[in-house]
Amino acid sequence: MAKFLIIAHNCNTGRKITEALDSGADFAEIDVWKAPLRKDLIVKHFGLAGGLGLGKKLEEVLPSHQLIKNRLYFDFKWGGKEGVEQLFNFLKKTGVEKFTLSSTDWQALLYFADKYNITPHFTIANSLSLKRFQKDLLNSNLNRKKGISIRHTLATPERIEQFKNNKFEIVAWTVNSQKRAAKLFNLGIDGVISDNWPALLQDLKGLRN
Numbered sequence: 001m002a003k004f005l006i007i008a009h010n011c012n013t014g015r016k017i018t019e020a021l022d023s024g025a026d027f028a029e030i031d032v033w034k035a036p037l038r039k040d041l042i043v044k045h046f047g048l049a050g051g052l053g054l055g056k057k058l059e060e061v062l063p064s065h066q067l068i069k070n071r072l073y074f075d076f077k078w079g080g081k082e083g084v085e086q087l088f089n090f091l092k093k094t095g096v097e098k099f100t101l102s103s104t105d106w107q108a109l110l111y112f113a114d115k116y117n118i119t120p121h122f123t124i125a126n127s128l129s130l131k132r133f134q135k136d137l138l139n140s141n142l143n144r145k146k147g148i149s150i151r152h153t154l155a156t157p158e159r160i161e162q163f164k165n166n167k168f169e170i171v172a173w174t175v176n177s178q179k180r181a182a183k184l185f186n187l188g189i190d191g192v193i194s195d196n197w198p199a200l201l202q203d204l205k206g207l208r209n
Contacts, residue, residue, distance in 0.1 A: 006197050033076075069097075074087065081108045084108045110140075123150075160188050182207065
């Protein structure tokens with residue numbers, strides 16, 4: 001990542017995606033589920049509603065204009081390898097050939113990272129998943145661009161250094177204050193996922209130039 005990134009969180013409508021990218025956010029983050037009882041990819045943030053197929057279809061949400069190309073950050077909530085493959089095939093048809101994909105389903109990310117040339121961001125949500133990641137994946141020989149999407153309270157200086165030494169990009173979530181974002185930047189974080197992205201775009205101009 002060439003500069004300190006600001007990723008607009010929870011852009012689960014076409015209007016939010018367009019607004020975020022038009023305003024200068026580096027990526028729009030979209031939550032995606034693969035509903036087991038339906039063939040659709042569902043856009044939904046909270047709860048298990050997306051897994052049950054309750055929500056808008058991805059094709060109903062994703063804008064068609066060129067602005068979105070290569071600026072989408074997907075948080076794949078649930079759906080396994082089948083869902084990731086369906087997402088990739090859908091995006092390829094729409095002309096989105098490069099995107100970042102974060103998920104707690106690390107095995108699905110590993111399977112498709114090389115197959116489809118996607119940038120995987122392994123989501124670390126709690127101390128248990130952090131320990132599992134450090135044990136199983138921290139030293140994995142992934143010869144490609146790779147990253148970590150980590151809860152900001154887990155991003156200590158020691159852990160950031162450890163991840164950086166293993167060539168992982170790091171984005172922290174959900175960071176809504178300028179003070180916290182600046183602190184993370186000074187610790188070496190590559191970017192933040194934020195609900196307060198309009199203010200951060202203004203407040204952090206100096207860190208992003």
